[in-house]
Amino acid sequence: MSTLSYAGSAIDDSGLLSVMETAAIDAGRVIMEIYAGDFDVLLKGDNSPVTQADKAAEAVILAALRGATPNIPVVAEEEISEGRIPGHLGDRFYLVDPLDGTREFIGRNGDFTVNIALIDCGMPVLGVVYAPARRMLFSGGPDGAREAEVDTEGRPGPYCRIAARACPDRMIAVASRSHRTVETDDYLAGFDIAECVSVGSSLKFCLVARGEADIYPRFGRTMEWDTAAGDAVLRAAGGGTWTTEGTPLVYGKRKQPDGCDFANPFFIARGKWSPAQG
Template sequence: MNVVDHHPALLQIFETTAIAAGREILRIYEEGCDVALKDDKSPVTAADHAAEAIIVDALRRLTPDIPIVAEEEISSGHVPGDLGDRFYLVDPLDGTREFVNRNGDFTVNIALIEHGAPVLGVVYAPVRGWLFIGGPGGAQEVTVEHDGTVTARKAIACRTTPDQMVAVASRSHRTPETDAYLKDYSIADCISVGSSIKFGLLARGEADIYPRFGRTMEWDTAAGDAVLRAAGGITLTLDGKALTYGRRDQADDVDFANPDFVARGKL
């Protein structure tokens, strides 16, 4: 059996791998660690590297022929060649600033991309115990204890956009452009939260819109975008097209950089 052609089986591997990575992140979170700066001045910790090693090792053992685009490997110069029609995007610790600031708003992200679209994804926030899953069968939220035990599982879906919307915005990267964009909508509340948790709030019907202006990378969004699409939402570029993945040789930006986008619940 080719596990990638059986999406439920692969999603189960994503889930168990994300939980294992989250357990290691929590261990380091509780013990503390040094913080370094990468070339782009973004922070990186031992937790980023340890979690990525767990995820990459699991995916390479399972499907050695599928390329992996993983944040820390890319940062260290290990860039895959031809991606083909199917590849993984991995952000082992999305929200490293939130990890360093110890507010709990960080996630483990694993996604499968097929023909430029995120078709499978898991987003795990280990401090909160929230694990979001998305695939062709729909979206789920799983409750996970700090020891990795799964205690609950339920289907989730985006809500139909109400007249008075709830927005979500980045805790660490909110921009004036975000506030200007939201002025064109009837916004009842705006929740500031870190990492790809924002996609999870959209997917479970607690928020309706997430505009993002400024630099993000594909590994930041792919898993959350997969969950959101499985829940009935969509992530669009500013010209109204679905956000795609696998951008390389961009004239105006680096490989795997996203354009500005707006993630929405059910329209």
């Protein structure tokens, strides 16, 4: 198990994953308090919606991560949207989406999550996805992937191991509830798909990670904070995420040809599979 050094002391991956889980649950509590009442919806510069829940949850997460590991930079969606972009990231940094699925939050359908991931040399090595409306927590790291229900006091447990399954001949697909594209449908037409389930946020990765689905294609715009936590859980569960060229999805992409830092290419997330399988 690796150890992270900071401020004269150290924390191992298990301890850091616990910090990330607690931060996600605490952020989820703030989100649900706002969800229960009236809230304003604003538009950011890219015309994506944002609410006070996004910003309040991010503040909770940033305080927790910077308090525990002040030497690890944090790339957080709302800070980035306000122009607060970290300089040199180094090999290890966090990616945070405090409220993934803001449209689902606004629509009050429960399909929204808190996403926190640790990136190491371009790979998502630790990840936490928390769905506060469902009180379901998913996390993954070097010791595998697990899930737990969170009680009304914010305590998770008992934990259950989860694992992606080998892709069967007839697959179950998951696709975006709010961002499904013609390209997605065309891609899935090349497979024997028994069912296609529409789900919001990073829960799509979690369904593949727990063996309830087999493939999640995304032919639409995503940012690294949208995918890193779910991708980490899926990789810990034995699956993975690849570009359409068959290379593993990497993180920390800056100075890209289109000029957009941290933007993802189109990708395919799958259970136990390799690109050589087609």
